[in-house]
Amino acid sequence: xxxxxxxxxxxxxxxxxxxxxxxxxxxxxxxxxxxxxxxxxxxxxxxxxxxxxxxxxxxxxxxxxxxxxxxxxxxxxxxxxxxxxxxxxxxxxxxxxxxxxxxxxxxxxxxxxxxxxxxxxxxxxxxxxxxxxxxxxxxxxxxxxxxxxxxxxxxxxxxxxxxxxxxxxxxxxxxxxxxxxxxxxxxxxxxxxxxxxxxxxxxxxxxxxxxxxxxxxxxxxxxxxxxxxxxxxxxxxxxxxxxxxxxxxxxxxxxxxxxxxxxxxxxxxxxxxxxxxxxxxxxxxxxxxxxxxxxxxxxxxxxxxxxxxxxxxxxxxxxxxxxxxxxxxxxxxxxxxxxxxxxxxxxxxxxxxxxxxxxxx
Numbered sequence: 278x279x280x281x282x283x284x285x286x287x288x289x290x291x292x293x294x295x296x297x298x299x300x301x302x303x304x305x306x307x308x309x310x311x312x313x314x315x316x317x318x319x320x321x322x323x324x325x326x327x328x329x330x331x332x333x334x335x336x337x338x339x340x341x342x343x344x345x346x347x348x349x350x351x352x353x354x355x356x357x358x359x360x361x362x363x364x365x366x367x368x369x370x371x372x373x374x375x376x377x378x379x380x381x382x383x384x385x386x387x388x389x390x391x392x393x394x395x396x397x398x399x400x401x402x403x404x405x406x407x408x409x410x411x412x413x414x415x416x417x418x419x420x421x422x423x424x425x426x427x428x429x430x431x432x433x434x435x436x437x438x439x440x441x442x443x444x445x446x447x448x449x450x451x452x453x454x455x456x457x458x459x460x461x462x463x464x465x466x467x468x469x470x471x472x473x474x475x476x477x478x479x480x481x482x483x484x485x486x487x488x489x490x491x492x493x494x495x496x497x498x499x500x501x502x503x504x505x506x507x508x509x510x511x512x513x514x515x516x517x518x519x520x521x522x523x524x525x526x527x528x529x530x531x532x533x534x535x536x537x538x539x540x541x542x543x544x545x546x547x548x549x550x551x552x553x554x555x556x557x558x559x560x561x562x563x564x565x566x567x568x569x570x571x572x573x574x575x576x577x578x579x580x581x582x583x584x585x586x587x588x589x590x591x592x593x594x595x596x597x598x599x600x601x602x603x604x605x606x607x608x609x610x611x612x613x614x615x616x617x618x619x620x621x622x623x624x625x626x627x628x629x630x631x632x633x634x635x636x637x638x
Contacts, residue, residue: 292486296483296484299479303479307476310468315465318465321458325454330381332447334374334377338371338375339441341367341371342399344363345399345400346403346433348363349400349406350407353422356410358411360407364404385443388439396436398432398436399432402427406429494527495529496524496529496530497529501519509535515540518536546578549561558582558586562575562579563575564576591609592618592622594606604630
């Protein structure tokens with residue numbers, strides 16, 4: 278598409294609509310992307326908090342398991358049955374922590390049930406060991422404590438191993454989610470930056486293209502068009518309008534064309550006036566060189582000049598008849614203000630008739 282075609286198809290309204298549309302689409306895309314990534318970050322953060330809570334419960338569970346072991350061992354050593362109540366309290370709290378962990382991390386329900394079973398076995402074996410120490414003495418109690426697989430020591434090791442596996446999994450998963458959260462946050466920043474960069478580039482391209490097309494449509498700076506219009510409006514047709522070498526359709530080009538048409542019309546008028554002053558009353562404007570309203574103006578000027586020339590011919594013809602003694606020569610009645618011509622001719626006719634009658638007498 279050539280430059281003139283671009284100017285002819287340029288629409289300021291359409292360009293502004295395009296600009297606003299791009300801004301709205303970019304804004305909506307940015308908001309949608311931001312909301313999506315924010316929701317994703319919130320989901321990851323919520324999962325991280327849940328896992329961190331579960332991991333904290335796991336570590337606290339380890340503490341209560343140690344307390345169960347400690348109090349039951351104390352009972353075994355001192356025969357103080359008050360330790361059974363303390364151990365039972367820690368056992369209850371440990372089960373509540375397991376319930377919380379099962380709620381927070383349902384995918385570990387099977388492993389947590391296994392830990393619960395091992396905790397129950399540890400607690401029951403510990404009580405059995407303590408009762409044996411109290412009832413049967415150290416040797417019998419040591420047997421309960423040292424039995425393979427079912428002894429108190431092995432129950433403790435099995436429980437700790439099972440719980441440690443879960444806590445290590447929770448710590449690892451929480452760490453992974455924290456890293457993912459950091460990565461997503463970084464991605465969010467990069468994507469928002471990319472969207473803003475693309476939006477800025479699009480807006481720059483549109484605004485630049487809009488300005489370029491507007492300058493082409495005007496043919497120059499807006500003030501150049503304003504000043505040219507002002508000069509023409511004030512009748513100063515000699516003020517030059519600067520045009521680009523390729524310009525043949527801009528506003529300034531059109532104003533320059535109008536200026537030249539007005540200059541040509543005035544030149545034709547001046548030529549006609551000079552010719553009429555020289556006695557060439559049939560001189561007319563060359564209406565064929567003009568177009569549109571300028572041609573109508575030229576034709577109207579010619580008609581007015583022709584009417585005046587025709588009036589002059591009719592009066593001259595009448596006077597010529599008077600000169601030949603035909604005082605009754607006809608002269609049509611002219612309309613409007615031209616009636617003064619008829620009045621003058623008729624006054625002359627009466628005077629000539631009076632002179633003629635006197636000369637006869």
